[in-house]
Amino acid sequence: MTAIRTHLHDLLAQAAAATPAAPALSYRGTTVDYEEVWRMSRTAAAQLLTVGLQRGDRVAIYLEKRIETVVSIFAVSAAGGVFVPVNPVLKPTQVWHILSDSGAEVLVTSAERLPQLAAILPATRITQVIVVGDGAASDRTASGDMAADGAASLLLHRWEHGQLAAGEPASSSAIDVDPAAILYTSGSTGSPKGVVVSHRNLIVGAESVSSYLGNTSDDVILSVLPLSFDAGLSQVTTAFSVGAHCVLMNYLLPREVPRLCEQYGVTGLTCVPPLWLQLADLDWPEETAQRLRYWANTGGRMPRATLDRLRGVFTTAEPYLMYGLTEAFRSTYLDPAEVDRRPDSIGRAIPNAEVLVLRPDGTPCAPGEEGELVHRGALVTLGYWNDPVRTAERYRLVRHPQWRAPETAVWSGDTVVADADGFLYFVGRKDHMIKTSGYRVSPDEIEEAAYSTGLVRDAVALGVDDPALGQRIVLVATPTATGLDVVALTAALKKLLPLYMVPSRIELREELLRSPNGKYDRTLLAEEVVA
Template sequence: MYTVADILAASAARTPARTAVIDGHTRISYGELNERARRCASLLARRVDPGDRVAILLPRGVDALAVYFGAHLAGAVPVFVHDQLRPRQVAHIVAHAGARLVCTSTRHHKLLRDIDLPDAAIVNISTLRESPLLTAVPRIGRDLAGLIYTSGSTGTAKGVAVTHDNLLAGAGIVAVYLHLESRDCTMAILPWSFDYGLNQVLATFAAGGSVVIQRSTFGPDICRTLAAADVTGLAGVPSLWVALTGSGSPFRQSRLPALRYITNSGGPLAPATIDKIRTAQPHLDIYLMYGLTEAFRSTYLDPAQVADRPTSIGKAIPNTEVLVIDDDGRPCPPGAVGELVHRGPTVAFGYWHDPDATAAVFGPHPHQPAGFRDVGPAETVVYSGDYVKADTDGYLYYVGRRDELFKSRGIRVTTSEIEAEVRASGMVTEAVVAVTTGGPDPHLVAAVLLSGGATLGDLRAYCRDELAPHMQPHEIVARDTMPTTSTGKTDRSAVRAHLTTQIATQLTTAATVQP
């Protein structure tokens, strides 16, 4: 396979009658999905030129997949836009991508109110009456295959430019380490505008399996679909697992013998949550993963290691090298904290229309591999901005972002390190730490979701006894829920902004009442 379109075409040619998509009581075969994709391609080929961007503003489902693969067949560049965004966020992505067309539905027209496009550029996919495109527009693996926006929650979202080679490599690598086969049914609950959610579909289709559409994120609804469709794989972010393992969730009592694995990315899973998943479904393989949109997936932890290393992000995915380097570009020894650098076939082209940001993140290999030093320019790698450390066996542990670094009692630390220490208590399912500087030393406050019967008193005692002095929060606040981003991750920025405002108010009030 050379392009993303080949993923669908190959399965349609090999097993046309096999189910590609399950959406409630509806089942669509590979042959039927391929036919719909070719009808969409016929329409798009008449409206756009090869390389033009086509925005897809549709809910997860057959129509969205038909437009996605149809865009590839027409030589266009599809851009998924999450249908839960606000109009100004949709407008930013469509304008920034320079989309020539927006494929949508009548129900989503209200989200287009801020878009400056002629009516002819907005295509209602339900009115499609085209004949199938007979011949795909020729493309090669190094051609642009999509823009994946790193965030849909602000007006500064950056578009990561990915190639066909990037997407095919990611699909193939994940299919290998998840051991995907044609009998697999993968639940699609994550947005396809999210690289993690899109890869689920491409990896499953590359293996000839089925994708099960799940729109509701309500725990009982998810469990009903898992059982009814004999789902074998479920990918999620930490907030999903917290919801599924909460008190009263049917996931804790349901028998799900078909479900053989789950994957987590988008943030670390608290050990307490991992224990609840294992207790509820002891037969499951749990894959803990770390990735970044600029290179898709960097590491995963083998399920056999989860019990012994629940806080590790694992080792490099297949056909990928992960380096840990210091500020001078030298390899870090075990135990030393350094920046994670990703090398491999999933490294993206860069950021769309943003050469400065591209130059800051995508750069030459810090020490070109032997045999290539005298050939030409150094290979491009991704400098993640994430700090990690490796143990003596090579397993990696996330420490925090470069921009999270601060000094507490004279010691460099990150908020992510403190959050990991709080989660390690087993008393919380989520922790977010905010820092306010302005006094002689930073003021630390942690917002937490308590687990089980744990109390704030228990957690405060644990932090006082078990955490190093420079990591101890000055305040701990219990919350019932955490806000989430459009991709379901905990919105750490929003939580920290709220906590920082609270801290500043408290400190100002305290200073005002001083005699």
């Protein structure tokens, strides 16, 4: 009988059954095969059930990217819970928001990280903590009922004890449309919101992405992005869906990326634009660069100058320019065969998704007419955790014949335009568009002009309230070389942009603020500029 994939952990279980001895995960020189990762995941699932996990309970995972982090994710699925990955770079106050908002009662963390949370855990619902790690730190903090500092109600359990117990979880009663994860994503205002992702979303997403990337069990995928980021999690799920080898890294320095690519023979690499800007300037060993089969961009527009540089480095690799929403996991990609003809396009819908360009009344836009990107299909997530108001704003119905049951789609808030062939072009986010002198200006257009001068490495264009203009344009940038002055950059931009799009002020900095996912933090940058 052919097994169907109804739970996230089925990706791992089927890979372990098909190729048990194939390498699944590598981290810091250690490689484990699929059979071992699946054994560890089942045992960890049994431990979660032993500490009282019930179907639908949330389990927060606050670990650096390591083998136990991935095992925990699949263990929660096997135990019938909902995993909540917490970006390891977050500070305790930010972790508190995610723990409190998700209502997680179980936390998986390390012996080194647990003391950092002592002050905030009493103000959450966490009662059970599974502590990963060995040595003195684990012995001190994870001894049965011993409480962490300031958290007298916590019960601590050692990860290693659970692994030695060699338990087996019962089959999960969840089905594919049930919640599998809550991914917290920052918005333009307020605290991060939790996007509820189903098992179906994760399985279909892995299958869709692996199909257009052409992934096979021969691939070696370097996981650079955080697992709390949908695109980062996708590197693991995509690898497991085809039995590929996934190499885990905690990104610190750009030069570590080519080193790991060389060490493991990496064939696939996905990054966000700020990271690609750094990697494009490195000296890549020719053999390592030639081994790369594809590279992919997500999380923002790829500057044309960076695209050209990367294609000069990875001369035999296929470039995939992608667009995605956490609310719909992944939406579009540009076929590498179209990059020369349409380098500014975000492509067309990925397999098993439909992407529409709609007017505010829900009717379709004509080619060349700007509208809102709306995603429908199996990748549409379940909504925002415990937030019916924001869910109703973003998850709305699309029009169908009257006989058909209503269907919810994701209305992205992004303005796009489609050409006559259906290829999409990103215009801007509704909440990022700059309105100046009666014009609507896309920050991307200004940033692209700045990059094309060759004078800046990073660039973010912002709109600042102005009583006369509506908004005035401020460009925050880092120079490519020392000695750049604002006058020279302004003069270069005047040759490329109409006057109303030329920034009224340019601020040069050594580095730009970034979000935990590696994207430019436009909200904090705007606050700094206004201040």
